Amino acid sequence: MSIGVTLAAARNAAGMTVAQLAGRTRIRETVIYAIERDDFSMCGGDFYSRGHVRNIARTLGLDPDAIVHQFDEEHGGAPRPVRAAAVFQAETRIKLRERRSPNWSTAMAIALAIVAVFGVTRVMSGSGTPVATVDGVKPAATPKATASARPPAASKAAAKPVSDMVTLQVKATKPSWLEISDSKGKQMFRGTLPAGVTSTWKTRKRMQITIGNAGGVDLKVNGKRLGVPGKSGELVTRSFGPEPPRSR
Structure with missing residues (x-):
C-alpha cells in the first residue's frame, strides 16, 4: 500500500476531515489532498515532502519513521547528510560598505582655507598695510581719515505760503461802495457797506x-x-493773493 493511501486510510479511521488535519499540521489542504494521491510535487522538494509526511503520520498516530523510510525507499533512498554550513551559507555574498574614518587632512585643509579667507577679509577691510612693531611696542594707531565734510546744502527756495486762501477784512468808517470778486472774476459782493460795519470775505488764490x-x-x-x-x-x-500784501 502506497504512502498516500496509508495516510488517507488513517485519516478516515480517525474520523478527521482534510480541513481538520490541515488545521492541526499547519499544512495547506491542497498539499494534503495531493499527498494522499501520492503527488508530492506541491511540497517543494523531497526535503519538505519528508517533513510533511512525518508531521501527518505523527498527527494520525502512525509511526513517522516507518512512513518516512517508506518514502525514501520509493524516492531513491535517504538523502545524504548535509553540513550545516552548506545549508545556511548564503548563495550571494553581501558586500558590507566599509566605514572609512574621517579624512582629517581634508578637514584641516578646509579649516585653514577658511581662516586664510577671514584674515584677508580683515586686512582688506582695515586701514591698509599692517603697522610693524619695534621691541614689542606697537605704535599708536593712525587715526582714520575723517569723511570729507559735506558741502553746505543749497539754500532752500523761498517758503511757499502754507495756504492758498486769501482773507480780506473791510471795516467801514464811512459809508462806502464795494465790489469784490475772486480769481475767476466771479462776483462775491457788490453794494454799500454802512459805517461802523466790518465784513470779511475768503477765497482761494486771488x-x-x-x-x-x-x-x-x-x-x-x-x-x-x-x-x-x-x-x-x-x-x-x-488785488490780493495768499502772499503777505505790500503796503501802499
Whole structure:
C-alpha cells in the first residue's frame, strides 16, 4: 500500500476531515489532498515532502519513521547528510560598505582655507598695510581719515505760503461802495457797506476789491492791517493773493 493511501486510510479511521488535519499540521489542504494521491510535487522538494509526511503520520498516530523510510525507499533512498554550513551559507555574498574614518587632512585643509579667507577679509577691510612693531611696542594707531565734510546744502527756495486762501477784512468808517470778486472774476459782493460795519470775505488764490470811497474804509489782508487805501471819495482797485500784501 502506497504512502498516500496509508495516510488517507488513517485519516478516515480517525474520523478527521482534510480541513481538520490541515488545521492541526499547519499544512495547506491542497498539499494534503495531493499527498494522499501520492503527488508530492506541491511540497517543494523531497526535503519538505519528508517533513510533511512525518508531521501527518505523527498527527494520525502512525509511526513517522516507518512512513518516512517508506518514502525514501520509493524516492531513491535517504538523502545524504548535509553540513550545516552548506545549508545556511548564503548563495550571494553581501558586500558590507566599509566605514572609512574621517579624512582629517581634508578637514584641516578646509579649516585653514577658511581662516586664510577671514584674515584677508580683515586686512582688506582695515586701514591698509599692517603697522610693524619695534621691541614689542606697537605704535599708536593712525587715526582714520575723517569723511570729507559735506558741502553746505543749497539754500532752500523761498517758503511757499502754507495756504492758498486769501482773507480780506473791510471795516467801514464811512459809508462806502464795494465790489469784490475772486480769481475767476466771479462776483462775491457788490453794494454799500454802512459805517461802523466790518465784513470779511475768503477765497482761494486771488481776490480783487474796488472801493468807491477809499478814505472811508480800513483794510486787513491775511491778518495784516493795511489801513486806509486812499482818500475820501477816491475810486481805488486793489488785488490780493495768499502772499503777505505790500503796503501802499
